[in-house]
Amino acid sequence: MKQTTHPPDHRSVHARNGAATAAPPPARGRKRRRPTSTQWAAWGFLAPVTVYLALFYAYPLYRNLDLSLRHYTVRSFVQGDAPFTGLKNYQTVFDDPAFAPALLHTVLFTAVSLVFQYSIGLALAVFFNQHFRLSATLRALFLVPWLLPLIVSASTWSWMLNSDSGIVNAALHAVGIGPVNWLTSPSWSLTSVIIANIWIGVPFNLVVLYSGLQSIPTSLYEAAALDGANAWQRFRRVTFPLLRPVSAITLLLGLIYTLKVFDIIWIMTKGGPADSSTTFATWSYQLGFGNLLPAFGPGAAVGNLLVVAALLFGLVYLRVQRKQALS
Numbered sequence: 001m002k003q004t005t006h007p008p009d010h011r012s013v014h015a016r017n018g019a020a021t022a023a024p025p026p027a028r029g030r031k032r033r034r035p036t037s038t039q040w041a042a043w044g045f046l047a048p049v050t051v052y053l054a055l056f057y058a059y060p061l062y063r064n065l066d067l068s069l070r071h072y073t074v075r076s077f078v079q080g081d082a083p084f085t086g087l088k089n090y091q092t093v094f095d096d097p098a099f100a101p102a103l104l105h106t107v108l109f110t111a112v113s114l115v116f117q118y119s120i121g122l123a124l125a126v127f128f129n130q131h132f133r134l135s136a137t138l139r140a141l142f143l144v145p146w147l148l149p150l151i152v153s154a155s156t157w158s159w160m161l162n163s164d165s166g167i168v169n170a171a172l173h174a175v176g177i178g179p180v181n182w183l184t185s186p187s188w189s190l191t192s193v194i195i196a197n198i199w200i201g202v203p204f205n206l207v208v209l210y211s212g213l214q215s216i217p218t219s220l221y222e223a224a225a226l227d228g229a230n231a232w233q234r235f236r237r238v239t240f241p242l243l244r245p246v247s248a249i250t251l252l253l254g255l256i257y258t259l260k261v262f263d264i265i266w267i268m269t270k271g272g273p274a275d276s277s278t279t280f281a282t283w284s285y286q287l288g289f290g291n292l293l294p295a296f297g298p299g300a301a302v303g304n305l306l307v308v309a310a311l312l313f314g315l316v317y318l319r320v321q322r323k324q325a326l327s
Contacts, residue, residue, distance in 0.1 A: 061307070067300035077296060089297035093305075096298075098275060098283060106279040109194055109265075110258045116198045117254055118247070121205025126235065128206075129213045139210070146203035154267035157196040158183065161268075186276035189269045193277050196264050201257070205250055212246030213239070245321075252317045256310045280306050 068089050070082040093099055128139050145153060160167050161182035169179040182192040216239065224234045262281040265271060271278035271286065278286075280302050288299030 064300045064303055064307075067296050068298075068304050070297060072296035074294065085297070089301040092295075092298050093301045098278065101275060102278050102280055102283045102302075105190055105277060106259070106281075108190065109197070109261070109279055110255060112194050113197045113201060113258050114251060114254050117201040117205050118251060120198070120202045121250075122209050122243075122247075124202070124206045125209035125213055126239065128210060139206070142206055143203045145200050146207075150200070150263040151267060153200050154196060154264045157192070157199070157264075158268050161192050183269055184273055186274050189273060189277040193265045193268050196268060197258065197261060200264065201254060205254065208250045208253075209243065209246060212243050216242050245324075248317060248320065252313065255313055259306050259310055 069084060069086060070076075071085045071088075072082045076082040124142065128135050159165075161169075163169060163179055163181045163184060166182070168182065172178070172180065180188060182188050220238050220242075221234055224238055229237065260281050261279070262285060265277055265279060265282050266285070269277045271282040284299045284302040284306070286299075287295045287302060
C-alpha cells in the first residue's frame with residue numbers, strides 16, 4: 001500500500017507562528033509618578049531652611065558684593081542709583097595705609113587666639129576626661145564665659161584691665177609690679193583683646209574636644225598601658241591621632257569665628273589707640289559707619305575679604321578631609 005502524504009498546512013503553520021510571534025500591543029505612555037506624602041513632608045521640612053538661607057545668607061552676601069562694586073554715598077544708598085565702579089573700591093582698600101597694619105593685626109589676633117584656645121581647651125578636656133569627683137560641676141562652671149553675652153564679657157574685661165581701678169593692675173601692684181596701660185597703650189591694646197578673646201573661646205574648644213574624647217574606646221588606653229606606655233605616650237600615640245578629625249573641625253570653626261570678631265575689640269578699645277588693635281572686622285565698620293562721610297564701598301570690600309578668607313580655609317579643610325578619607 002502506498003502511503004499518501006498530505007502537503008503541510010501552511011495556513012495553519014503561519015497561523016501558529018503568527019500566534020507565537022504576535023506583536024505586543026503598543027506601549028502606553030508612562031504616567032508621571034506623583035510625589036508621595038513622604039516626599040512632600042521632606043520638601044516641607046526643607047522649605048524653611050531654604051528660605052532662611054536665602055534671606056539671611058545669600059541676599060546679604062549679594063548686597064555686600066554689590067556695595068563693593070559701586071560708588072555708594074548716603075544719597076545713592078537711599079535712592080539706589082550708585083554708579084558701577086568695578087574693582088575700584090578694592091584698589092582703594094589695598095592702597096590705604098591702614099591696610100597692612102589691619103592685615104597684620106587680623107593675622108596675629110586670629111593665630112594667637114586659635115593656638116591658646118585650642119591648647120587650653122584640649123588640656124582641660126583631657127583633664128576632665130579622668131572623671132574625677134566634681135568634674136561635671138567644674139566643667140559646667142567653665143562654660144560660663146561661653147554663655148555670657150559678648151557685651152557683658154567685653155565690659156567685664158574692660159573693667160578688669162582698667163589702668164587706674166582694674167583688678168589686674170591691683171594684683172600686679174600687690175606683687176611689686178607697676179601698672180600697665182592695657183587698653184590705652186599701643187603696645188598692649190592688641191594683647192588685651194587677645195586675652196579676652198582666648199578666655200571667651202576656651203569653653204567652646206573644651207566642649208567639642210571633650211565630646212571627641214568620649215568616642216575613643218578605653219580599650220585602646222588599656223592596651224597601650226599594658227605595652228608600657230606612660231601618660232604622655234598614650235596621649236601622643238592614641239589620643240591626639242584619634243582626635244585629629246574633631247580637632248580639624250574645631251580649629252576651622254574657631255578660625256571662622258575669630259576672623260569676624262568685632263564686639264570684643266570695639267567695646268574694649270574701638271580699634272585703638274592709634275589703630276593699634278584694628279582688625280579687618282573693626283576697620284570695615286569704621287569705613288562704613290564710623291565717619292560723617294561713610295565709605296560704604298571700601299567697607300563692603302574689606303568685609304568681602306574676610307568672607308573670601310573664610311571660604312579659602314573651608315576649602316582647604318574639605319580637601320584635607322577628602323585626602324584623609326581616600327588614604
